[in-house]
Amino acid sequence: MTDEAQAKRGRGGLHDVMSATRVPTSTKPQEVHKWLQDFSWEFEKNRTKYGTKYNMANDTREQFKLTAKEYARMEAVKDERQYGTLLDGLDRLGAAKQAHPRWAEVMKVFSNFLECGEFNAIAGSALLWDSASSPEQKNGYLSQVVDEIRHTNQAAYVNHYYAKHGNDPAGHNAGRQVRSIGPAFAGVKRAFGDGFNAGDAVECSINLQLVAEACYTNPLIVALTEWAAANGDEITPTIFTSIQTDEMRHMANGYQTIVSIVNDPEASKHINRDINSAFWTQTKYFTPVLGYLFEYFSDNKVEAWYKTWNRWVYEDWAGIWLGRLSKYGIESPPSLREAKHEALWGHHDVALLAYALWPTHHYGHSLPNERDMAWFEENYPGWYDHYGVIYDEWRELGCEDPSSGFLPSQWLLENGHIPYIDAVSGVPFCPSLAKGSCDLSIIEYNGKKYAFSDKWGERQFLEEPERFEAHNWFEKFEGWELSEMVIASGGVRADGKTMMAQPHLNGGGKMWTVEDLKKCGMVVPNPLGLHE
Amino acid sequence: MSSTYSKHSIFDPEAIKRVQEALPKEPQGRQPTMNYFLKPEGRRLNEYEQLIGFTMQSGDQLGGGIESGDFQQKHPGGRGAYVAETTELRSSDWWVFRDPNKNWFFPYVKAKSEEGRHTDRHLAAYSASGDIRGVNPEWLNIVEGLYGGLVFMEYGLFNAHSSATKDSLSDFIKMWIAEIGFDKNDAAQMVQTQRVFINKILPSFPADLDSAKHMWMQLPVYSKMRETVQELWQGTYDWAEIIWSVHGVFDPIVGQFMRREFFSRLAPLYGDNLTPWIQSQAQDYAQTAKLGTKKLMVDVLSQDETFGAHNATVVDAWTEKWLPDTIASLKGFMAAYEMLPYQVEGFTDKKSVEASVRLVLNDWVTDFAKPANYSVDVDALVQEVMSGYKQGVTQ
Numbered sequence: 001m002t003d004e005a006q007a008k009r010g011r012g013g014l015h016d017v018m019s020a021t022r023v024p025t026s027t028k029p030q031e032v033h034k035w036l037q038d039f040s041w042e043f044e045k046n047r048t049k050y051g052t053k054y055n056m057a058n059d060t061r062e063q064f065k066l067t068a069k070e071y072a073r074m075e076a077v078k079d080e081r082q083y084g085t086l087l088d089g090l091d092r093l094g095a096a097k098q099a100h101p102r103w104a105e106v107m108k109v110f111s112n113f114l115e116c117g118e119f120n121a122i123a124g125s126a127l128l129w130d131s132a133s134s135p136e137q138k139n140g141y142l143s144q145v146v147d148e149i150r151h152t153n154q155a156a157y158v159n160h161y162y163a164k165h166g167n168d169p170a171g172h173n174a175g176r177q178v179r180s181i182g183p184a185f186a187g188v189k190r191a192f193g194d195g196f197n198a199g200d201a202v203e204c205s206i207n208l209q210l211v212a213e214a215c216y217t218n219p220l221i222v223a224l225t226e227w228a229a230a231n232g233d234e235i236t237p238t239i240f241t242s243i244q245t246d247e248m249r250h251m252a253n254g255y256q257t258i259v260s261i262v263n264d265p266e267a268s269k270h271i272n273r274d275i276n277s278a279f280w281t282q283t284k285y286f287t288p289v290l291g292y293l294f295e296y297f298s299d300n301k302v303e304a305w306y307k308t309w310n311r312w313v314y315e316d317w318a319g320i321w322l323g324r325l326s327k328y329g330i331e332s333p334p335s336l337r338e339a340k341h342e343a344l345w346g347h348h349d350v351a352l353l354a355y356a357l358w359p360t361h362h363y364g365h366s367l368p369n370e371r372d373m374a375w376f377e378e379n380y381p382g383w384y385d386h387y388g389v390i391y392d393e394w395r396e397l398g399c400e401d402p403s404s405g406f407l408p409s410q411w412l413l414e415n416g417h418i419p420y421i422d423a424v425s426g427v428p429f430c431p432s433l434a435k436g437s438c439d440l441s442i443i444e445y446n447g448k449k450y451a452f453s454d455k456w457g458e459r460q461f462l463e464e465p466e467r468f469e470a471h472n473w474f475e476k477f478e479g480w481e482l483s484e485m486v487i488a489s490g491g492v493r494a495d496g497k498t499m500m501a502q503p504h505l506n507g508g509g510k511m512w513t514v515e516d517l518k519k520c521g522m523v524v525p526n527p528l529g530l531h532e
Numbered sequence: 533m534s535s536t537y538s539k540h541s542i543f544d545p546e547a548i549k550r551v552q553e554a555l556p557k558e559p560q561g562r563q564p565t566m567n568y569f570l571k572p573e574g575r576r577l578n579e580y581e582q583l584i585g586f587t588m589q590s591g592d593q594l595g596g597g598i599e600s601g602d603f604q605q606k607h608p609g610g611r612g613a614y615v616a617e618t619t620e621l622r623s624s625d626w627w628v629f630r631d632p633n634k635n636w637f638f639p640y641v642k643a644k645s646e647e648g649r650h651t652d653r654h655l656a657a658y659s660a661s662g663d664i665r666g667v668n669p670e671w672l673n674i675v676e677g678l679y680g681g682l683v684f685m686e687y688g689l690f691n692a693h694s695s696a697t698k699d700s701l702s703d704f705i706k707m708w709i710a711e712i713g714f715d716k717n718d719a720a721q722m723v724q725t726q727r728v729f730i731n732k733i734l735p736s737f738p739a740d741l742d743s744a745k746h747m748w749m750q751l752p753v754y755s756k757m758r759e760t761v762q763e764l765w766q767g768t769y770d771w772a773e774i775i776w777s778v779h780g781v782f783d784p785i786v787g788q789f790m791r792r793e794f795f796s797r798l799a800p801l802y803g804d805n806l807t808p809w810i811q812s813q814a815q816d817y818a819q820t821a822k823l824g825t826k827k828l829m830v831d832v833l834s835q836d837e838t839f840g841a842h843n844a845t846v847v848d849a850w851t852e853k854w855l856p857d858t859i860a861s862l863k864g865f866m867a868a869y870e871m872l873p874y875q876v877e878g879f880t881d882k883k884s885v886e887a888s889v890r891l892v893l894n895d896w897v898t899d900f901a902k903p904a905n906y907s908v909d910v911d912a913l914v915q916e917v918m919s920g921y922k923q924g925v926t927q
Contacts, residue, residue, distance in 0.1 A: 014669040020734045024660035026652045027729045035724055039687045042751060045766040049695045051608070068718035068726075069552075069648030076645035079638045098542045100551045119587045122706060123613065126697035138691070142717060145697060145710050150637040156583040160566040168560035176586040177569055180600045189589050190604035197698065198606050198613040205676045232551050234543045281605075299550060300541060426604050466610040470602040490569055496561040507556030 017468050023152075029070035037061075039135045039264055042360040051080070053203040054267055058133035058217040060260035062140035063252040071143055073224035074245075075150060082154075083243045086161060086235065095234045096134035096165035101505045103231035104166055106297030107158055108363040109184070114220065115155035116193030117212065121148040122343035124208045127173025128257070131201035140253050147246045154239050161235055169404070170493045170500040171362040178362035178491040178500060183473045184354065186291065186426030189458060191223055191285040199467075202261060207278040215279075215284045215317035217247050223294075223308050230300040255325070262328040277335035280456040283313070283339040284425040288436075291347025292354060296368070304379040308344035316323070335456050338437065348380070348387050353428045355503070356389075356408035364502035365372060365401065385433050400504040402516035407482075408503075410522055417510050418527045421472035423450035424457035428473070443529050444471075479524040483518035538578045548857040549883045567600075580634035585627060587703040588614065594701055595838075596625030619772040620846045622839035628700040629832050632713075632823045640711055644718065645815055651725070658731045658806060671802035671871035672737060678868055679795060679807065680744020681754050683723045686814070687776050687858070688761035690716035692804065696771040703760040706825050709775065713793060715817035726810045753868050757786065757861035772829070776847060777854040780904075783818055784896045786861050791815055792869060793888040801876050830903045842904065861912055862889070863920035870924040882921055889917050 010263065037059070041045075042122045090096070099107075111224070125144040132138045163172040171178070179185040196208040221244045225237035261267040291305035302308075318332050358365045368376065369393055376383040396410065398404025412419060412430065419430045429454075431440040445465050452458040461468050477485055486492065491500045497513045541547030565577060570585040572578070577585075592599045594616060603612035616622070624737055633639075660663070693713025700706045724741070731739035748754045764782060771844050792810045799807035834844040878884055893910050901908050 008881075009598065015672050015734055016738045017665050017667055017669055017672070017734065019663045019736075020662060022662040022912045024656040024728075025732055026655040026659075027725050027732065031728050032721055035728070035739070035741060036721075038745065039683060039724075040718060043762050043766075045762060047766070049769060069651065069721070069725075072641045073648050074645035075637075079641065083638060093542075098554075100541075100553060101545075101554050101556070115587060116589055119589075119703065120613070121699045122710060126694050126710065129691075130694035130698065131658060135687075137719075138694075140715065146637075146641075149707050149710060150641070152587055152703075153583050153637045153789045154680055156566070158588065160579075162919075163566045164564045169564050170561040173561075173563050176567065177598055184629055185589075186601070186604055189632055193589055194603050194605035194613050198603065198607065198611075199633065225704075226539070229540045229542075232547065234540070234542060245875055247676070257680075305583050323822065355637065392724065398822070413830070424605075467606045467608060468604075468918045469610070470604055470606075476601050481668055493560075505554065505556075507554065507558075516621060 004400040015243065021479060030069040032067050033065040033136075033139075036065075036135045036139055040133070041405040046133070048133075048201065050127055050173040050201055052131055052201045053270055054200070054261045055264040056132050056134070056137070056202070056260040057263060060132070060134040060137040060256055062136045062256060062433045063321050064140065064249045065136070066139070066143055071146070075147075078242055078245060079150070082238060083157075085238050086157075089233060090238065090293060091165070093234075093513070094165075096162055097167055099166070099235070100231045100299045101167065101227075101507070102229065102299055102366060102408065104162060104168060104506065105171070105363045105365075106293050107228075107233065108171035108175055109179075109361070110224065110293060111155045111158035111218075112127055112362075113185070113188045113192065115159075115348075116188050117151055117157055117196070118148050118151035120193040120196045121208055122152065124204050125253075126149075127197050127201050128205055128253070130259070134260070137256060140249070140256060144253055147250065151243050152245065154243055158236055159280055160240055163367075168364075168432075171364075174490055174500065175362050178489045181360050181460065181485045181489040182362065183357055183360060183421070183428050186421070186473060187285040187289065190426045191282050195281050200274075201234075202257060203274045203278065204268060206274050207281060209250050209257065209359045210275065211278045213247050213250045214243065214321050215313055216255055216290075217244065218312040218316065219290055219308050220286065221247070221304070223352060226301050227294055227298055231298050231300055238267050241462055251321075253256060258325055258328055258330065268329050271329065272331045272333075275330065276335055277460060279333040280335045280460070281338070281425070283335070283342070284422070284454070284457065285427055287313075287339060287342050288346035288350040288427065292351040294394070295347065296351045296365075301375055303346055306343040310340070313343075314340055323353050338454070338456070342436050344380070345434075348376075348383065349429065349436050349438070350427070351431060351436045352387055353412075353430055355394075356412050356419075357428075358363070358503045359407070359409075359486060359499065359501050359512075359522075361501045363500070364505050366505040367395055369504075380447075382435075390433075400509065402507070402510050402512045405520050407517075407520045407522050409482075410520065413525065420527050421474060422453045423472065424452065424460050426472070427453070429453040438461070443527065449531060451528060452462060474524060474526045474528070477524040478529075480518070480524050481518065482522045482524070483514045485524075486514055486517065547613050554557045570627070575680050575746050575766055575859070578634060581630065582709060584703050588706070588874070590614070594626050595623045596627040598704075609611050614699065614701055616701070619636065619770045621772045621843045622627070623701075623833055623836055623843075624838040625836075627704065627734060629702065629704050629708075629828050631704065631708040632827055633820055635708070635711055651722075651810075651813075654809060655729050659729075663805065666803040668804075668873050669801035671799070671804055672730070672734075674802075674871065674873070675730065675807065676738060677686060677747045678753070678871060679723065679741040680727060680741055681748045682750070682790065682795070683741060683744060684748045684754075685721050685757065685761055686716050686723070687788070688758075688765045689783065689787075690714075692765045692774050692778055695769065696774045700769040705828065706717035709771075712779070712817070712821040714825065715820065719814035719817055722813060726727065726806060730806075751867075753865055755865040756857070760786075760857040760861045772833075773850050775825055776850050779818075779821040780829060780847075780900050781851060781854045781896075782858045782861070784822055784900060785858050785892060786865070788860055788864065788895070789817060789889065789892045791818070792861055793892060797888070798872070798876075798879060799881060802873060815888075826899060826903060830900070834904065846904055847904050851901070851904065855908070855913075859916055863917045866917060866920035867922060870922045872924050875924050880924070882918070885920050886914060890914050892918075 129141040159172040163169040228236040397406045566582045697710045728739045730737045796808035796811045
């Protein structure tokens, strides 16, 4: 039979069109989705453009079986509800102005940093879309690509909304600019940025879906909404709870990534090492930073961070979620025990350094007050004797007063407390002040020195040094005077001189200007230069 | 002392009092526009620009980026996440491009959701009305096989967008590429939606893709097209080349011809009004992609103050590279006319088909070749395509 004859005849011969029913009907998404696996075909070059040491099976199915139109229908309903609430109900209630000032400050950083993660997850999910060969698995990753666009826009919307309707737009309106001089941003770029899409596709999936989404979005997004509401912020829960409704599908994607590789015997050589590496990548940043942001920027504190950490990370993720994957040979990461210990003091160490470097942020800080200190001491016995005494001394020396000429960062150096940046995680640490674990080691590689605060990160560096050769914060800004950095990054308010960052949130108090900062004469050193 | 608090402190009088005491007495700032430091495309920053511009980090090695510093963790071997080496094109400012439709997530997905609801209503009305009874049964076999080939064409082009999404060099560009890729996926699924629907109202019509895949994989009508789609999908690494070759060369010629000139235009001749309706959505998506592609490649990158001439040369080279295979793909598809149930004067005869080919190519010249200063002999191209045409049986 010729081609054209075949085309005319079809397989069934001629159809009796008059026998067609006249019952109104349409198609359900599942009726279309079930054919997805047939959309692809074999050809020689059909393999991923990105290297991976794993083989992803080409018959892997996805768990949430969505067509493009069904996806759009579902997400449009969610967004109509969410933006409708914001632009109607919450607008009329003046909700943005009800948030405690401390909490409004922390959303300048929480939302902007989450946005970084969501944006890089677009590329990370696209990397997986490229790497999978199964059409259903590609479809699941593709839905995540578009979800992450949604989440990026949603995280941005928090800042956009607060800039427009809140009490203090400065920082909400300029986070993407000023964060580049902040020492906290490097770490989020690594854990919640590059870690999601710069690497082996499966390694990236583990970072993004198996660890960050299955583990850390629970405290970052779910617990955060409780803290937000307790501190007068109903904007963030409206948006963040909506973000979280998509995360279940992402966790399923991560699960299916594991399913797609476990039948390959070679996978077992790498998988648990990659899980431990990903877990340490995420935990090294988020364990201290989330705790710092929750506890030091809230007026009403929901619960001690180590309890939140224990529930979500140790019991829920490591116990239950990884437990479900144990049948595939997945083990609990060996770094988990150390991480659990870090949840107790690590965030207090980071908080002290963050306050000391207050001029370099795009948000304002405040010293712990009496109410805060009492809470800290109750939940972390010994807190006052280690941290509280320092905050009190800084207060006495006038750290809040622009005319004092006092900067806590200068106090650190003058008192022999040298801060470093961990080369792999980007997290600042100060060995002489740390109550959490902190084992300073310095390695020279390719003519340059690198500092590490723990053995897991050091091991990651030694295994693949070219992945972590980057200037750290001190090296980037060595020799810069702080006010120059603030001006260069655009960290001033609309009047051109008052800083966005402030060491206090006293509504009636005097705000620091770049001139006040310049008078302090703080020049950024390079701590690694002390080890020549 | 433990902290006691209300779950929603905006309703707690104590908490409200504490907030009021803590609030500043004076307004703290006068700049309510997020991203105010981004240069707007128009007079003022719109919502799309505020929400998206400069989201991407570590751009200090990219023209126009405001980031400082390097990537903190790189690919094995040392390549960063978003680097200039991923494309031949250069830009003094990757943040100039804006999606012409200003599609951040909400408007994008809202429009697609409306299309989905409209589709449901239309299919329900079509089936209740019994419109399929007016379709030529032989044409249904075309829908089963030849039309089913569109699933694979759109699916292959969809997959070309994966690496382009990962590697593209600004937030505006990345989100736009992801959305037009998603549209291609949708276009593939809509063809299958139509076929599944027909199977529901006419069970003798097979919903499976066996005949379509046989045509796609085995028959000359699709063989060159399939090879070209495979190269676009897996043989091309430069993300900008992917976008230009798919949306600036191949799809405006081959895709446009298949969707509009062949399937949409001919289906009603054989009693099928459903195919053009379904394809109208794919046409809308293709137009969206075309607009953005021309804007990015021609209006922005080829006019770049520093790299414009270089970029124009590269785009020219890419056009030169992909045009022959595109024309060969369309030439191969001309065999489809022989498969029609019967020929219709004014639509499927040689003169009419040649007019259709010329129309598509002339539009491509207007939309892409001329703006990109690419010279082309349309007559020669038409002749080449038509050398594949074979007239089928007359009625």
